[in-house]
Amino acid sequence: MKDMDTISTLRREDIEQLSGGRISSIVEIGGETVRLISSARRKKTISAKMRDGMIELSVPSRMRDADIVRSGTTLIAKLRSRRREAPRSDSELYTRAQHLARVWLGSEVMPTSVVWSDRQTTLWGSCTAVTGAIRISTMLQEMPQWVIDGVLVHELAHLKYSGHGQEFRDFAARYPRMSEADAFLEGVSFAQDRGKGKTFPDALD
Numbered sequence: 001m002k003d004m005d006t007i008s009t010l011r012r013e014d015i016e017q018l019s020g021g022r023i024s025s026i027v028e029i030g031g032e033t034v035r036l037i038s039s040a041r042r043k044k045t046i047s048a049k050m051r052d053g054m055i056e057l058s059v060p061s062r063m064r065d066a067d068i069v070r071s072g073t074t075l076i077a078k079l080r081s082r083r084r085e086a087p088r089s090d091s092e093l094y095t096r097a098q099h100l101a102r103v104w105l106g107s108e109v110m111p112t113s114v115v116w117s118d119r120q121t122t123l124w125g126s127c128t129a130v131t132g133a134i135r136i137s138t139m140l141q142e143m144p145q146w147v148i149d150g151v152l153v154h155e156l157a158h159l160k161y162s163g164h165g166q167e168f169r170d171f172a173a174r175y176p177r178m179s180e181a182d183a184f185l186e187g188v189s190f191a192q193d194r195g196k197g198k199t200f201p202d203a204l205d
Contacts, residue, residue: 048075109159150181
């Protein structure tokens with residue numbers, strides 16, 4: 001049997017040296033994008049909190065990845081149960097999009113504005129590549145954060161590629177749950193089509 005650390009090794013992105021010898025990085029645990037703060041001063045305990053719209057885990061610098069995943073998954077679940085999943089304001093949505101652009105798209109694109117839109121009734125999201133403006137349907141607000149993230153990354157990718165060709169698909173697929181988010185939204189649209197009337201958008205632009 002493989003060592004659990006080999007199986008659960010975390011892929012660290014956006015690594016940054018902080019004061020007090022702490023190291024900040026972005027990792028994914030259970031499908032959740034998490035800011036990981038490793039500290040030599042912290043000996044055994046691991047803690048979690050919400051900060052700037054993201055879950056932040058503080059861990060001992062010597063803690064094994066397998067233990068971070070095991071303990072972090074439990075703490076993340078508790079935070080998820082207490083928080084409202086979707087960013088509620090335009091500023092929160094904009095901050096989330098900037099974060100996703102840095103973590104998954106290597107800052108190759110960056111929006112100038114990201115807003116919720118009540119007018120997005122036939123598309124989950126849209127963008128104007130020339131200006132860098134992105135609009136996201138308010139109908140997404142009650143959906144899981146990872147689905148909203150998928151729509152945001154899709155629209156961010158359009159800032160670089162106008163169509164839906166292979167280059168666009170490869171770029172957007174850097175977000176690891178893109179296929180899952182697409183399938184989720186297709187299921188929502190299908191269910192609504194089978195109902196009394198169409199309520200939700202049925203596509204990403």
